[in-house]
Structure formats: C-alpha cells, structure tokens
Amino acid sequence: MFKRFNRLAIELPTPTNPDANAAAAVQELLGGRFGEMSTLNNYMYQSFNFRKRGKLKPFFDLVSSITAEEFGHVELVSHTINMMIYGTTHPGDVNDAPMAAATDKRNTQHFIGTAQTSFPFDSMGKAWNGDYVFSSGNLLLDLLHNFFLECGARTHKMRVYEMTSNPVAREMIGYLLVRGGVHVLAYAKAIEMVTGVDIKKMLPVPDLENSAFETTRKFEAEGVHRKLYTFSDTDYRDIALIWAGQHPLGGPLETVIGAPAGAPMPELRSISEEFAPGISHEDFMQIAERLKKNAGIS
Secondary structure (H helix, E strand, C coil): CCCCCEECCCCCCCCCCHHHHHHHHHHHHHHCCCCHHHHHHCCCCCHHHHCCCCHHHHHHHHHHHHHHHHHHHHHHHHHHHHHHCCCCCCCCCEEEEECCHHHHCCCCCCHHCCHHHCEECCCCCCEEEHHHCCCCCCHHHHHHHHHHHHHHHHHHHHHHHHHCCHHHHHHHHHHHHHHHHHHHHHHHHHHHHHHCCCCCHCCCCCCCCCCCCCHHHHHHHCCCCHHECCCCCCHHHHHHHHHCCCCCCCEEEEEEEECCCCEECCCCCHHHHCEEECCCCHHHHHHHHHHHHHCCCC
C-alpha cells in the first residue's frame, strides 16, 4: 500500500509568464514512452508481480521503494505543466472568445479537455498506454529493462531542458536529472550484484555528470544524488545492501529511512473562462455553511 503526503517533491518557482507550448514539450516527460507514467507503472507492476521476494528481498525492496518515488515524480511533472499553462487565456464574456489564444498553441487538448492542466499523454497529445509497461518475471531482464528505461528518461529530460528556458520546467528537470541518475546507478549496481558485471563501464549511456545543467548543481551540493529513500518508515530497508559504497562522482552512498521532507503543494487558481472549478463565491459560501452544519458548528 502507499502512504501519501500532501507535499511536492521540491518547491517550484512562481512562474512569471504562461508558456503553453513549452508545457506541451514537458508532457513528454509525463506521458511519453520514457516519461514518469512509464517508470511508475513499470516498477509498480514489477513489484506487484515479484517472485521469491523473500529470498531476493534486496531487489524487491529496491524496485518497490523506487516505485513510491516515481509516484511523486508523476505529481511533480504534472504540477510543473499546470503552472506553465496558467495565464494563457483570460476571463471575459463568452461571446468575446476569451480563450482565442489557445488556438495557436500546440496542444489544444490542454484547453479543451483538461482545463489547462496536465494529462497522461505525450508531447503530441498521444495518450500514455500500458504497452509501455515491461514486467517479464525474470529478475535480470527486468533490471536491464529498468536501467535502459532510466537512461532513455534521462536523455529525454536533457533534450527538453534544451528546448525551454522556462524556470519552472528547468527547476523540475534539474531535480529529476539528479534523481534519475540515482535510479540509473541503483539499477546498475543491482545488475552488477546479480551478474558480477560493472554495467556502468560496459554501457556508460548516458554519462551521469550533471554539472552542465544549472538547476542540478544545488541539488548535488545538498547530496541529493547520493541518497536513496525507502519511502517507508519500516519496510524496504534492504536497499542498503545494494545502495552501498561510493558514488562514481565522489562521496558515500546513503540509504535514508522514510521520504524527503518535500515542499508545499501549489494552489491551482480558478479559471473562469474554463468554468473551472465551476464554484462561484456564492456557491462557496453555501458549501461552507453546509460543512459547518454537518460538523455541528453554529
């Protein structure tokens, strides 16, 4: 089971300008083949379907703990997209076409289908689908797939980073480049434990060096690239049997019991031209009175 916290993985900067076309590109990092929906569901189903988890517990713990982190990554990318789109249109009389600006944007589904919010589709609006999930039942094959999946996800993040200078997108991508590097290394170490082969030397794709990306530097200065979280107060602690030793870029690897502290969740504002959330001030006051009545508050 999952224990959920109303916190975001990191604090995102307040956007200054709407950037709907860049948000469409960021959608690839959510609903593309190598997006966070894929990493989440690949690891989730591998953990659900894991055989002999008692005897192979360190590997089960690894896949399970990373599954929980990926849920937070889906959430982080989704909020990044939401914040980037807001402000593209403006309130106004319905007959004055207050959403006319949306017709010039790459992904009009953001305006027609989701009220200027994220959705599990890729940068071209193609829906994410379960065909992207790989769960073979063979431990080594799944670990190899996961290593490849993380490398693909990392490459796509690098490319989207180069496509936009939007500060919200770059903050998110910088963090996920660092955390994705953790997962690349974790799966490489797991494969080495199974096979005895140092896959980092055999397949250095891509390099885990992040210093070229400005928004990664503060996270690495904090040691975020060396930490692997259990995402549980009591379980999945055997990841420490795999996540041990030194990071290739220097410093000791650290297993952290629990989850990162996180940051406040962004507040999505009303967009009246989208009829979202569709609750007026008068409606809100009536709802508040009903809630007070149900709670026995006069």
